[in-house]
Amino acid sequence: QKEVEQNSGPLSVPEGAIASLNCTYSDRVSQSFFWYRQYSGKSPELIMSIYSNGDKEDGRFTAQLNKASQYVSLLIRDSQPSDSATYLCAVDSNYQLIWGAGTKLIIKP
Amino acid sequence: GAGVSQSPSNKVTEKGKDVELRCDPISGHTALYWYRQSLGQGLEFLIYFQGNSAPDKSGLPSDRFSAERTGGSVSTLTIQRTQQEDSAVYLCASSHGTGNTEAFFGQGTRLTVV
Numbered sequence: 001q002k003e004v005e006q007n008s009g010p011l012s013v014p015e016g017a018i019a020s021l022n023c024t025y026s027d028r029v030s031q032s033f034f035w036y037r038q039y040s041g042k043s044p045e046l047i048m049s050i051y052s053n054g055d056k057e058d059g060r061f062t063a064q065l066n067k068a069s070q071y072v073s074l075l076i077r078d079s080q081p082s083d084s085a086t087y088l089c090a091v092d093s094n095y096q097l098i099w100g101a102g103t104k105l106i107i108k109p
Numbered sequence: 110g111a112g113v114s115q116s117p118s119n120k121v122t123e124k125g126k127d128v129e130l131r132c133d134p135i136s137g138h139t140a141l142y143w144y145r146q147s148l149g150q151g152l153e154f155l156i157y158f159q160g161n162s163a164p165d166k167s168g169l170p171s172d173r174f175s176a177e178r179t180g181g182s183v184s185t186l187t188i189q190r191t192q193q194e195d196s197a198v199y200l201c202a203s204s205h206g207t208g209n210t211e212a213f214f215g216q217g218t219r220l221t222v223v
Contacts, residue, residue, distance in 0.1 A: 044200075095208075096157055097142070097210055099152045100151070
């Protein structure tokens with residue numbers, strides 16, 4: 001049973017600080033990793049994709065991948081109240097997506 | 110179309126009635142997923158279509174649930190004899206398919222069984 005694990009939170013971070021979200025996965029051969037943001041009452045929205053070990057930056061977001069340790073993380077710099085949402089980690093396993101349960105992030109003004 | 114389109118946005122039905130939910134994926138996307146999400150919960154995988162391959166139905170919760178995808182494009186999720194526990198948001202997503210699994214979601218169908 002392929003699994004993706006996330007801390008459910010809530011993770012509370014002061015405005016302007018760095019939010020760090022983590023995800024571990026069980027399928028060693030996974031090659032594609034995704035972070036989605038889901039606002040309450042809305043559908044998940046793709047915010048980051050990462051395929052290679054290391055860091056990938058896009059604006060205030062940085063995804064980090066370590067295949068040897070089987071974890072992927074998302075850093076959000078200069079956190080804003082609008083970043084408050086549930087963040088879902090998804091991992092490609094045999095061309096299907098396996099989802100974590102999501103981490104609820106709360107940015108405190 | 111420009112994005113994944115789902116209809117209806119909201120559906121209220123009486124217990125025991127059948128419902129059909131529709132998903133129109135992004136043009137050219139060969140992979141299509143159906144998920145169910147109850148309030149405050151994560152995504153529950155229902156079914157996965159990839160091109161002309163046999164669908165992965167391993168997530169369908171009971172034989173009251175079925176789905177089809179016609180012509181490799183539009184998909185319909187059918188729930189027969191609806192029960193109150195079927196109330197949830199049903200989400201559809203599509204991706205290019207093999208080799209590219211970036212998935213994009215529709216706005217969902219909120220199903221309420223009364």
